[in-house]
Amino acid sequence: MFVLQHGTVAASLVEQYHQPTRRPGARPRVSRVKGPMTLIKGKVALITGVARGQGRAHASRLAAEGADVVGVDICTQPDHVSIPGATHEDLRETERLVSRAGQRFVAHVGDVRDFGFLRSVVDHTIAEFGRLDIVCASAGVWAISAADGAVSDAERAGVWETTIATNLMGAWNTLDAAIPAMIKAGNGGSITLIGSVASMSGQLPMDSLGSRVHAAQMGYVASKHALVGLMRSYALALAEHSIRVNCLAPTGVRTAMSQNEIVEAIGERHPSAFDVFANRMPIDVLEPEDVSSVLVHLVSDSGRFTTGVVLPVDGGFLLR
Ligand SMILES: NC(=O)c1ccc[n+]([C@@H]2O[C@H](COP(=O)([O-])OP(=O)(O)OC[C@H]3O[C@@H](n4cnc5c(N)ncnc54)[C@H](O)[C@@H]3O)[C@@H](O)[C@H]2O)c1
Numbered sequence: 160m161f162v163l164q165h166g167t168v169a170a171s172l173v174e175q176y177h178q179p180t181r182r183p184g185a186r187p188r189v190s191r192v193k194g195p196m197t198l199i200k201g202k203v204a205l206i207t208g209v210a211r212g213q214g215r216a217h218a219s220r221l222a223a224e225g226a227d228v229v230g231v232d233i234c235t236q237p238d239h240v241s242i243p244g245a246t247h248e249d250l251r252e253t254e255r256l257v258s259r260a261g262q263r264f265v266a267h268v269g270d271v272r273d274f275g276f277l278r279s280v281v282d283h284t285i286a287e288f289g290r291l292d293i294v295c296a297s298a299g300v301w302a303i304s305a306a307d308g309a310v311s312d313a314e315r316a317g318v319w320e321t322t323i324a325t326n327l328m329g330a331w332n333t334l335d336a337a338i339p340a341m342i343k344a345g346n347g348g349s350i351t352l353i354g355s356v357a358s359m360s361g362q363l364p365m366d367s368l369g370s371r372v373h374a375a376q377m378g379y380v381a382s383k384h385a386l387v388g389l390m391r392s393y394a395l396a397l398a399e400h401s402i403r404v405n406c407l408a409p410t411g412v413r414t415a416m417s418q419n420e421i422v423e424a425i426g427e428r429h430p431s432a433f434d435v436f437a438n439r440m441p442i443d444v445l446e447p448e449d450v451s452s453v454l455v456h457l458v459s460d461s462g463r464f465t466t467g468v469v470l471p472v473d474g475g476f477l478l479r
Contacts, residue, residue, distance in 0.1 A: 198459040200225030208298030210245035212414030216447035222260035241304035271329030277336035322378030347401030394467035403466035439475030
């Protein structure tokens with residue numbers, strides 16, 4: 160159905176079936192279909208983790224497809240996380256990209272672990288736009304560090320709590336804040352949780368058991384697995400409202416989370432540490448935009464009957 164909105168397809172149909180009779184010398188009539196194809200025109204999307212990386216790519220792409228974007232990011236360095244955090248400058252760049260696509264961008268700086276904050280974001284969104292159609296929970300942390308040796312008990316607990324609270328509870332908070340407003344608006348909708356190939360597979364240790372890296376890995380893989388249970392339960396509960404809930408499972412993506420000095424330091428210490436991230440297709444990492452393309456399918460009419468699935472974007476990673 161959506162192809163009829165596609166400028167090129169619609170234009171060719173016009174040519175094929177509605178050949179106008181033209182006076183000789185008259186200027187050719189043009190199709191009334193104008194502008195680029197937009198798959199989600201008029202929709203409003205809430206994206207967490209929007210300041211950089213995949214969240215930014217999703218904001219930019221959904222805007223290019225016609226959606227206004229409400230973005231959430233903490234824009235600071237979370238405790239127990241060593242990979243450098245996003246900044247306000249990063250968030251401004253996302254705003255610039257959405258504006259360049261001709262769409263509105265409303266930014267909220269805050270923490271997805273704070274349910275009250277997310278409720279106020281949704282209240283503000285409804286007051287401003289009157290609707291909320293698309294939710295993408297992308298905010299996440301990977302609390303690896305360059306530190307060698309055994310992790311202290313306190314740090315081990317801190318790494319676990321931060322990871323679970325951000326990656327899992329943050330997503331849960333985002334859904335619970337958004338869903339009442341989506342149901343009330345009565346427009347259906349699409350919710351996507353950004354999982355990982357770690358949602359569907361165990362991870363071999365990249366460093367010794369009992370190390371900080373290992374604690375971070377275990378928290379990460381547990382949080383990403385748990386997102387699948389959350390997704391399936393919400394998909395069941397929301398199907399009757401035509402609100403779809405899915406999980407995207409990317410392999411390694413070229414963002415600050417995977418491309419940084421900490422990852423390099425671990426790689427130098429354990430040259431085979433990152434063998435666990437090898438893909439079957441001849442590609443080391445995806446670009447964030449590769450994930451955005453699949454997100455567009457899920458949140459637009461092209462994926463209108465897809466709900467309750469984990470969709471890998473993984474170059475064959477999970478085929479092992
Ligand atoms: N990069 C990868 O290789 C990879 C692979 C698979 C899945 N993922 C997942 O993709 C998602 C996006 O990661 P990315 O690759 O864009 O990394 P990123 O570090 O570039 O982006 C994560 C964003 O989340 C924000 N964030 C972190 N904690 C937050 C909090 N408490 N509240 C609000 N915002 C917070 C950060 O500030 C940052 O802007 C994450 O859930 C990640 O786990 C990443």
